[in-house]
Amino acid sequence: MQVTREVLATTAGDAVAAAETIGFPVALKIQSPDIAHKARHGGVALALADAAAVERAYTDIMDAVCRAVPDASIEGILVQEMLPSGSELIVGVQNSSGLGPMMMLGVGGSLVEILGRTVLYPAPFGVDTARELLDRIKVDQLLAARGAPDPVATLDGVAELVSVISRVAFELRDVVVEMDLNPVTIDDRTGVATVVDALAVAGRLQTLSDPGA
Secondary structure (H helix, E strand, O other), X not given: OEEOOEEEEOOHHHHHHXXXXXXXXXXXXXXXXXXXXXXXXXXXXXXXXXXXXHHHHHHHHHHHHHHHOOOOOOOEEEEEEOOOOOEEEEEEEEOOOOOOOEEEEEEOHHXXXXXXXXXXXEOOXXXXXXXXXXXXXXXXXXXXXOOOOOHHHXXXXXXXXXXXXXXXXXXXXXXXXXXXXXXXXXXXXXXXXXXXXXXXXXXXXXXXXXXXO
């Protein structure tokens, strides 16, 4: 498992310099504790191929976000490497029911609601269970359709990632109410799973003894 290379920029010039260091193409994403869903507010630009595109996108994102969420605290814009196209998963955690953290796995990244291939399971669990969950949502078929040379072997690393996230969710169950890794991109050639974007929400957990629980 790996994460994308990224640099936080606070000016358009910084964004261009970061993109040149990382290498084109890049993505730009607004960074604000007040904005959980960046694309919804015009806070994302993808596949920027040169310095001019990065400079324009930086200005466009700032303008769009300031109009959409004028009171948001803006930390800057994240300049992030663009990955080659690959199979996408969403890996999420919900921990607000008072029954402990529940893992959610889905195929499709941004298309998860359209494809409808999701599964829920209580955390934590091991690699074998993770493999079973991936089998349920037919990730191997997705990999095979995209030409992965060995879909079964590819899933080994993905299952390890899912298992690790489930254990982290359980260890942080008293402070984290939600986690969202979307998308997790699987390189169809190497099987390496990369977390492209992640969100964790901390807060007071409701328990079964709380009034109104």
